[in-house]
Amino acid sequence: MDRGGEMLCSNCGKNPAQVYAKRTAEGEKRLFLCPACYKSLYGEGADDFFTTFLGSVEGEKRRACPTCGATMEEFRHTGLLGCADCYRVFREELAPTVRFIQGRLYHAGKSPSEGAEEKYDEVRALAYEQEALRERLKTARDAGDETAAKALKFRLDAINRELNGGDRS
Amino acid sequence: MNEKLVSYECVAVSSRIRLARNFADYPFPDRLLKSPHAKEQASEIVRLIAAELNTLEEFDLYDIGTLTDERAAYLVERNLISRDLVRHSAISAALITPDESISVMINEEDHIRAQYFMKGYDLKKAYERITGIDDVISESIPFAFDKTFGYLTACPTNLGTGMRASVMLFLPAVSRRGLMKGIAPELNRLGLTVRGTSGEGSGAEGDLFQISNEVTLGLSEGEILSAVEKAVRIMVEFELKERDRMKVEEGVSLRDRVMRAYGVLTNCCMIDMQEFMKRAADIKLGVALGYFESENPPEETIATLDDLIVAMRPANIMRLSGAPLSEQEQSVYRAEYAKKAIRSAGLFA
Numbered sequence: 006m007d008r009g010g011e012m013l014c015s016n017c018g019k020n021p022a023q024v025y026a027k028r029t030a031e032g033e034k035r036l037f038l039c040p041a042c043y044k045s046l047y048g049e050g051a052d053d054f055f056t057t058f059l060g061s062v063e064g065e066k067r068r069a070c071p072t073c074g075a076t077m078e079e080f081r082h083t084g085l086l087g088c089a090d091c092y093r094v095f096r097e098e099l100a101p102t103v104r105f106i107q108g109r110l111y112h113a114g115k116s117p118s119e120g121a122e123e124k125y126d127e128v129r130a131l132a133y134e135q136e137a138l139r140e141r142l143k144t145a146r147d148a149g150d151e152t153a154a155k156a157l158k159f160r161l162d163a164i165n166r167e168l169n170g171g172d173r174s
Numbered sequence: 175m176n177e178k179l180v181s182y183e184c185v186a187v188s189s190r191i192r193l194a195r196n197f198a199d200y201p202f203p204d205r206l207l208k209s210p211h212a213k214e215q216a217s218e219i220v221r222l223i224a225a226e227l228n229t230l231e232e233f234d235l236y237d238i239g240t241l242t243d244e245r246a247a248y249l250v251e252r253n254l255i256s257r258d259l260v261r262h263s264a265i266s267a268a269l270i271t272p273d274e275s276i277s278v279m280i281n282e283e284d285h286i287r288a289q290y291f292m293k294g295y296d297l298k299k300a301y302e303r304i305t306g307i308d309d310v311i312s313e314s315i316p317f318a319f320d321k322t323f324g325y326l327t328a329c330p331t332n333l334g335t336g337m338r339a340s341v342m343l344f345l346p347a348v349s350r351r352g353l354m355k356g357i358a359p360e361l362n363r364l365g366l367t368v369r370g371t372s373g374e375g376s377g378a379e380g381d382l383f384q385i386s387n388e389v390t391l392g393l394s395e396g397e398i399l400s401a402v403e404k405a406v407r408i409m410v411e412f413e414l415k416e417r418d419r420m421k422v423e424e425g426v427s428l429r430d431r432v433m434r435a436y437g438v439l440t441n442c443c444m445i446d447m448q449e450f451m452k453r454a455a456d457i458k459l460g461v462a463l464g465y466f467e468s469e470n471p472p473e474e475t476i477a478t479l480d481d482l483i484v485a486m487r488p489a490n491i492m493r494l495s496g497a498p499l500s501e502q503e504q505s506v507y508r509a510e511y512a513k514k515a516i517r518s519a520g521l522f523a
Contacts, residue, residue: 073205086328088201112321132222
C-alpha cells in the first residue's frame with residue numbers, strides 16, 4: 006500500500022512499513038511490515054538469520070545515482086542497487102544496512118588484478134574478432150571445408166594467445 | 175582415500191563455490207534490463223566473458239532467450255542455471271563446461287555468477303578452480319570493486335568476497351529424528367545457514383540439506399571456507415552418530431523400510447517423483463548403514479544414486495526419452511529406467 010510515498014505495513018495496514026528481505030527456497034522475498042507486525046510474525050529480527058533488515062522507507066530523499074538513475078527508494082523496494090557507482094553515491098545511507106546484513110564494514114578478501122583497465126579496450130576488440138572467427142570456423146566445419154577451417158583455427162589460436170597475454174598458452 | 179574421508183562423503187555428498195562479480199562500467203542486470211540498449215550491452219558483456227573463458231577450456235554457450243522452456247528446465251533441474259537467470263532471458267546467457275563442473279551465469283542478479291561444482295567433499299579444490307577462473311577474467315575486465323565494500327554486487331548480501339561456499343549434506347538420521355530445528359541457530363552463530371534443498375517450498379526433499387556461508391564481507395575467502403568446513407565437520411559427526419543410534423533403536427523396522435524401498439524401485443512399473451525421491455533416500459541410507467552388498471564403496475554408490483535422482487526429474491526424463499511425455503508416461507519411464515540403473519549399480523540386498 007502506498008499513500009503519498011509512505012509505504013504502510015502489509016499486515017496491519019496502519020503503521021509505516023520497513024523493508025525486510027526474507028530468504029526462502031524460491032529465492033529472496035521482500036516483506037513490507039512495521040516492526041511490531043514483523044516481531045509478531047517472525048520474532049526478534051536480529052535473531053532470525055533468514056531475514057535481513059533493508060532499512061526504513063520513511064524520509065528517503067529522491068536523490069538519484071547520476072550514472073544509472075537508481076534511487077535509495079528503489080533499493081528499499083527491490084533490495085538491489087543499480088550500478089557500481091550507487092555504492093559511492095549512497096555510501097552513507099547504505100553503510101548501516103550493510104553493517105546490519107554483514108555484521109562488518111570492511112573488506113578482507115581478495116582484490117582484482119591491477120591493470121585490467123589498460124587491457125580492456127584491446128580485449129574488447131579481440132573479443133569481437135574471436136566471436137566472428139568462431140562463427141566462421143563453425144560454418145567452415147559444417148560445410149566440410151577443412152582447408153578454410155585449418156586457417157581459421159590458426160588465427161583463432163593466435164587471438165586466444167593474445168587474449169591470454171601471450172604467456173599462458 | 176582414508177576411512178574418515180570415506181565416511182564423510184556418505185554425508186557430505188557434493189561441494190560448490192560461487193563467486194559474484196560485476197563489470198565496473200555497465201549497470202547491474204536488473205537496471206540493464208530497463209536500458210534502451212539492453213540487448214547490445216548484454217551481448218557485449220557475454221562476448222567479453224566468453225572471449226576470456228574460451229582461452230581456458232571448452233565452454234558451451236547457452237543464450238537463455240533462445241532456449242526452449244524444456245531445455246531451460248533441464249538446466250535448472252541440474253543446478254547449472256537458476257530460475258532467476260531464466261527470468262532474465264532477454265539479456266542472460268550461461269557458459270557451461272561439457273562435464274558440468276563449471277557454470278558461469280551471465281546477467282543473472284549480477285553480471286557474473288561463476289560456480290564450480292564437484293561430487294564429494296573438497297571445498298579447497300572447488301575454491302582453487304573457481305578463483306583461478308576469476309583471476310583470468312579480472313586480468314582484462316575491470317570489476318566493480320571498492321576498498322571498503324569489496325566486490326560490488328547488486329544486492330548487499332553478497333558484498334565483499336562475493337563468495338558463497340556450500341556443501342550438500344545427506345542427513346536422513348538427523349532430519350528424520352527431528353533434530354534439524356536446534357541446528358539452525360547454532361550455525362547462525364558461525365555466520366552460516368542451512369537450507370532444505372527441495373525444489374518448491376521449504377521441506378527437504380530426499381533428506382538433502384545445503385550448508386553455506388551467509389556473511390560475505392569482512393572475512394577472507396580462507397576464513398569463510400574454514401567456517402563452512404568446521405560446520406560440516408560438526409554436522410557429519412552428528413549425522414554419523416545419529417545413524418548409529420537409529421540403527422540400534424529402530425533395528426529391523428529400519429532395515430524393513432530400506433528393503434521395501436529397494437523392492438519397490440527394482441520391481442515397480444510406474445513411480446512419481448515424490449515417491450521416487452523418498453525410496454531413493456531410503457536406499458541411500460541403507461547403503462550408508464551397510465545393509466547392501468556391493469562391489470563399490472558406499473560413497474560411490476550414494477553418488478550414483480544422487481545422479482540417478484537428478485536424471486529422474488521431469489525435464490531430465492524428457493531429455494533422456496527424447497520425447498515430450500505426460501506425467502503418467504514419465505512415471506512409467508522413471509520406473510523402467512530406475513530399475514535398470516539400480517540393478518547395474520551392483521547393489522544386492
